[in-house]
Amino acid sequence: MSTTTATSAAPKAQTRAASGKRNKLISEIIVNVTLALVCLIWTIPTIGLLVSSFRTRDDIISSGWWTIFPHQAFEEVERIDLGRETPLDQPITVLGQQVTDQQLRDGITLADGRQAQWYSRIQRIVSLQAQVWTTNTSFTLENYQNVLTGQQYTYTLADGTERTEQGNDMSGSFLNSLTVAIPATIIPILIAAFAAYGFAWMRFPGRGLLFAIVVALLVVPLQIALIPILRDYTSLQINGTFLALWLAHTGFGLPLATYLLYNYIAELPREIFESAFIDGATPFTVFTRLVLPLSVPALASFAIFQFLWVWNDYLVGLIFIGSTPNTQLLTMRLAEMVGSRGQDWHLLTAGAFISMLLPLIVFFSLQRFFVRGLLAGSVKDKRFNRKDAKYAMALGSGTACCAAPEGHCNVFGLPHTPRRRRYYNHRAPLRLPVRFKKKLW
Amino acid sequence: MRPSTQLERQATPASTAAVDPIKLLIGVAGLGATLAIMWLGFDFLRNSTLPKVVTALVAIIWGVGGVAALFYTANLVVEQTPDTVRRVLQPLIFVGPALFMLGWFLFLPTLRTGYMSLFQASTFDQSQWTFVGLGNYLEVFTQRTMLTAFRNNVLWMVFGTAGCVVSGLLIAVLADRSRFESLAKALIFLPMAISFVGASVIWRFIYYYAPPGESQIGLLNAMVTGLGFQPQAWTTLLQPWNNFFLILIMIWLQTGFAMVIFSSAIKAIPSDVIEAARVDGATEVQSFFNITIPSIQGTILTVTTTIIIFSLKIFDVVLVMTGGQYDTQVIATQFYREFFTNRNFGYGAASRDRALAGCLAGDCL
Incomplete structure (x- = not known):
């Protein structure tokens, strides 16, 4: 069995x-x-x-972009001259087949599979087309040149007429966007890092309430602030300046920046502060020499966020810059092009790609930080690696934090000691109840 | 013994060291100089006739350096003050600027917009406002265009969010078991880096309509005509379905966000649980619905909430794609139109308040 x-x-x-x-x-x-x-x-x-x-103006209008790949299309193989005197009101004989004028206008498939169509109706020339494999690969950089320049340029249409157009001055807008985006990224980070350190490690009345308000402001949509701020700007007369945008983006970015950086800075090990204060450092030195270098991963995460956000922003720019021609941002210029030359795909596509160029570079080169920043609030892991920190301290710079390998970040936060010693006006970080933290994300 | 003496010395550093009037003076002078330089710099930049590159460079240095210098000099002053004063002022230097900016740009405007929404206002001059109470709100909730905007916002919220969450979850699960995970994730995630305006250009090109008979250069119409149907004007005439073609853009943009977060949540599920289910004979589909989804419930909730809030604020896509016409308007574009085209500030404020209420409600979910 x-x-x-x-x-x-x-x-x-x-x-x-x-x-x-x-x-x-x-x-x-x-x-x-x-x-x-x-x-x-x-x-x-x-x-x-x-x-x-990268395609020419005429190509874009006449054929889809996918025709750059090999595909079957009708291509002229032969031209037949029927003779100028051929009457058009009677059936016409092409290669022994009777066709009408109208059929030759629309194009007709002959018995042998080839297509016949007028090449020139006046000269009575018929073009014979056969299906062949073909690709559409004439590329040009002209679109980019024309979009980037602020000067006038001329181009020739298919029928030979010349046209002069005003360039879209995308290079100027690119510079404007940079001028807005760089300070609007660094300033809120600086202010938020100071604030995060203050909330995390300093003792002052109303700390808990103030921080709760900061976190609550995370959910306020920025659109609600636009009208009153515009009113303030009008009375301060800074409408249409870069300063207006820096301030606005700083204000709108601060809740998230403070919250993210707080999460990180509050988890820094207490010992490093203790030893620094014992050595007689002031909070300012501790902040600039220890906290900032150690927080580089968190700062980088937020910097990427804020940079992409400011660079890609349209609404805030639209409202505070308005139509001031000199300070147009890339997104505004592009949107304006959509409105004024919505059919000029050769320009629109080039312009759109210029506007995405920098975000894509930032995104691909710093993807790791970007993803980490996204995860910071929602998934509980990988925030601060004590081993990384010690390594960084040994080198005396925060760059090591970025270089240190990721993973196994099980030890973070403060060891739970029953007796909390207080030095100077510092204390242990304020902790939010976990449920509250979760809800925000 | 030594550490403790050091500790004591450090505990009261300022009380032993007397206030140094010279250093204090230097600090105050530095602070004053920084403020003066910032003021002059602003004046200079406003009237600058230098080449654009130079102006841009100066502006960046001026802005970033100015803020850093303000922090530094203000701290210099505070550090020279007596201990009791410093204890109060030092936290103020660290937290104060952030609180000031937040107060000015988010906290007060929320209240001011609420106040403004009670008035019939078409100018910034407050003396010309007339009080209408809840009249603006009444109008917002009864006007046809506004009701359509609400409906569209609901469409965005329901279908946009569902689309992002479902596709994000599916792609995360697929990527987790595929052989080219990081490449796939990067490709799906890539649109996150593209601006709404740029994305709108991309999709306008895809939805482009040419009359029948002409060569279709828009991908969608080329496919439709290739299958033998008539080309369609997807975003304009196809009401109310045109909204869905706009929502598709948001799904394209935001799925990456959902996917990245789901992906890391899925990786956090203990593998022995999944192994156990497999040993017990659970199919892939069963283990997806009975293990994966319950395990990442919390993450699904947070992602959904975030995207709902996001979808309520949608603005750029609609404005660039259709200008809010063809019944695609949403609250934000209506607000923009009321505010800038019709100069009806109170009304705009009211519609904005409605959006805020929506966001808050979304957050409370």
């Missing part, structure tokens, strides 16, 4: 294992193919834009 079970079970297990293996293989193929398909769908819009921005 036992032997029969054994012999019958063995092949069964074998087939089960084999079918399991096959199922696994099939499911793996399905997963990978589906994902590849999704990725393709997700990327096609951007690819289309990029490809189109």
Whole structure:
């Protein structure tokens, strides 16, 4: 009995294992193919834009951008001169086939599969087209030149007429966007880092309430502030200046910056502060020499956020810069182009790509920090690695924090000591109840 | 023994060291100089005729350096004051600027907008406002265009959020088991770096409509005509479905956000739980619904909330794609129109308040 079970079970297990293996293989193929398909769908819009921005004006209007890939299309193989006197009101004979004038205007497929169409109706020349494999690969950098320049430029239309157009001065807008984005990234970080340190490690009346208000302001949509701020700006006469935008972006970015940096700075080990204060450091020195370098990962995360946000912002710029021509930002210029030359795809695509260039570079080079910043509030892990910190302190700079390998960040925060010693006017960080923290994200 | 003496010395550093009037003077002078330089710099930049690159560079240094210098000099002054004063002032230097900016740019405006929404106001001059009580709100809730805007906001909220969350979750699960996870994630995540205006140009190009018979250069219409149908003006004439074509843009942009967060939440699920389910004979679909989803419930909730809030604020996409016409307007574009085209500030404020209420409600979920 036992032997029969054994012999019958063995092949069964074998087939089960084999079918399991096959199922696994099939499911793996399905997963990978589906994902590849999704990725393709997700990327096609951007690819289309990029490809189109390098195509000539006439190409874009006459054919889709996907024609740069090999495809079957009708291409002229032969021209037949029927003779100038051929009457158009009677059936016309082309290669022994009777066709009408109207058919030749629309194009007609002949018996041999070729298509016949007027090349020149007046001269009575018929063009014969056959389906061939072809690609549409004439690329140009002219679109970018024309969009970037603030000068006038001329171009020739397909029919030979010349036209002069005003350039879109995207290079000027690019510079404006940079002038807005760099300070509007650094200033809020500086202010927020000071505040985060103050909230985390300093003792003063109303600390808990004030910090709760800061966190509560996270949910206030910035649009609600636009009208009163515009009123203030009008009375201060700083409408249309970069300063107006710096201040606005600083104000709007501060809640998130303070909250994120607080989370990080409050988790720094207390010992490093203790030893610094014992050595007679002031809070300001501790902040600039210890806290800032140690917080580089958090600062970088937020910096990327804020930079992308400011660079991509349209609404705030639209309201506080308005139509001042000299200080137009990239997004505003692009939106204006959509309005004024919505059919000029060769310019729009180039302009759009210029506006995305810097964000994409930032995104690809600093993706790790960006993702970490996203995760900072919602998933509880990888915030502060004590080993990294010690390494950084040993080197005396925060750069090591970035260089240190990621992972196994199980030890963070303060060791729970029953007796909390207080030095100077510093104390242990304020802690939010976990439920409260979670809700915000 | 030594550390404790050091501790004592450090505990009262300023009381032993007398206030140094010279250093204090230097600090005050430095603070004054910084303020003066910042003021002069602003004047200079405003009237600057230098090349744009130079002006930009000066502006950046002026702004960033000015703020840093203010912090530094203010601290210099405070550190020279007697201990009792310093204890009060030092936290103020650290926290004060942030509180001031937040108060000016977010806290007070919220109250001021609420106050303004009670008036019929078409100018900034407060003496010309007439009090209408809740009249603006009444109008906001009864006007047809505004009601359409509300409806559209609800569409954005429901379908946009659902689209982002569902596709983000599916892609996260797929990516977790695929062979090219990081590449796939980077590609899906990439649109997050693109501005709404840029994205709108991308999608305008995809939705581009050419009359039948002409060559379709918009991808969607090319596909539709390739299948033998008539080309459509997707974002304009196809009401109310045009809203969904706009919502698709948001899904394209924001799925990456949901995916990244879901992905890390999925990775945090203990593998032995999934192993155990597999041993017990659970299929992939079963383990997805019975293990993965319950395990990341909290994350799903937070992501949903974040995207709901985000979708209520939607503005740029609609403004660039359709200008808020063809019944695609949302609260934010209506607010913009009332405010800038019709100069109806109180009304704008009221519609904005409605959006805030929505956001707060969304947050309380």
